[in-house]
Amino acid sequence: MSQIQRYEYSGELARADTYDVSLDWPADARDLRDWLAGHYPDPGDPLPLLGGAWCASYIESASSRRAAATRLRRWVKFLLDRGLHPLRAAFPHAEAFAGFLRQETAPRTGKPLAPSTRRGVLTTVTAFYVYAASRTHGKAYNPFNGVQLPKLPRTERRARATPALPQDDRDRLMTVAAGNPRSNTLVLLLYITGGRISEVCNLDADDLFKHGGRWVLKTRRKGHSDHVLVPVPDPVAVVTRAYLAGRTSGPLLLSENGLRWDQTGVRRHLKVLAKRAGITGNLRPHTFRASHITDRLAAGEDPVNVQHDVGHASVETTLAYDRRPRELARHAESLDRLSAGLPGLPAATQEAGQNTEMR
Template sequence: MQAQPALRQSSEISTDRHDPRDDWHPEAQKLRARLEELYGEQDPLPTAAGAWCTRQKSAHTRRAYARNFLRWEAYARGAGIHPLQAKLPLADAYANHLSQLPGRGGGFLSPSAQAQALAAAGSFYDYAIRLEAVALNPFSHVQRPLVDPDHSPTQGMTPEEVERLITIAREWAPRSYALVTVLYLLGTRIDETLTLNVTDLGYDRGHRTLPLRRKGGKRQLVPVPPLALDALERYLDGRAEGPLFVTETGERWTQTGVWKHLRVLARRAGIPAAANIKPHTLRHQFITDNLAESVPLERVQDAVGHTDPRTTQRYNRRRRALDDHPAYGLAARLAARLQSEEVSRDA
């Protein structure tokens, strides 16, 4: 029989203990800290929620899950119920509450946003069941809102509006121009863009490249076309380290800051929908403008990292539903008849 290694004497065992929670992602640590403020360090909720959050594959998902969980937690706490004691009636009431919340740009929270909030809460309870922190998932039988897979809520622009926005960005500042050209010409998501560092700008087989971390944590290397590369190099002006896009104080540019800046540029460009412009608008334009130029769907799908071609196609359906709507033809024929009658009367 092989001899077992001798146990160390107690005097040899380090008394320094490492807290595994220190290895969590920042989003999970922030969620845990917020919940500890509310429930204390001894309550199991902060650790359960933080452990669940840190398991998500991308920073974007972790932020979204943490944000949606805190929304649910606040609702449960407002009802005087600890989230780990929530039952189906409270989850049903929360689903109805979500349907009455205001959304961006007016109206109510979109069905997809409601579905995401419910999915996040349900995901937490699935994990809590594994931890034996709860016995049942209160969201298992909550009715989800109907989400149209062919609907894209993002408002698009005309090619002329895109050109005006890019022109204004170029006149405004090198950083503005670099941001707009990267978002439009590469079709990137804003979180993929803002997590990039200067050192990520690479070279592969004659292409200048950027590595994107897509949804789900997968990575994709994309080429940087000459126009975007020139804009980036002018903006960087020899800077060789740090975040790719920074503020005037040298901090990484935030999504909130980019949203506000794009709307300033859109207003200056005279775009009618300036109040609703967002970073995703330029990704939307990348997809619809390429499809309008007959670029094969599968190539556009691969370029933007969609796993399902239906996700890519829905952007095109919205454009075609407006551009090719039969109301235009009907109105043109009616206008022609009315003009003809008016000419006849004048004659």
């Protein structure tokens, strides 16, 4: 294998000169840092700090942190067995790891790992390298760029996709939210932009501006280092600017104490709104993203365009939200259009529609 230049770590990246940031980390993150430091004990190696900080960034739930740490350990153990360092791994090593996962079996069942399990491991480890690159000014190379993810059966993709809000529930919720400028802005931005909760919470007041004659939001999509511009309909921009009340700096969405509204606070607020709107079940921020995608697909939009707009890595992920019914009538109309005017076919007659229905 040809030599590939890899990121050589510097002790400066591993030091916190005035404050130990890990004191604010959850226990899972500190455990991962200590585990990495046990295998890579060089004091100048930034890997333990990067791994711990990355794990700590999973603030949504403790289960997400534990799953992320377990998946990263899986990759690191694979490299340890081969005498490799994660920050010097190359594409062939990542591709070999994907092949290794295909051969691995689940401890409980003894069966090969499901495609969704393998996909989850690969996407999580990729997320670690994206995080590492953002914290090392691009010096941390991502060896998983170009590694093909396992394809999920369509039935499994649909089962895993967050269900969308029924239209009646959506409208009742938005009616309730409209009574409060902050609630209204939150719900509209989640639904209209189709953004992830992390993307919406990270918006700043100056991320809303005019570009090319229309309002846009500058946001950073998951897994991308560059910002993208998301168009905002004029009525939504009016509501958002009214909520901002002239603010041009700082977080766009503020909590009641004037700080950036975090994901935990947003989740709690959505539960309150759902209760007031009479919506049963678990209303999550991702429900609005699912509704955005589902409603656009139901309106007949090209899935590839929707995939690009919401930042999905694959159109397969977007199609998992496709809840359009496959009615016989719609299928029949499509075939009628397809066959219209073909040579050798008789003209459609009324008698053709008078056959006895199949029971």
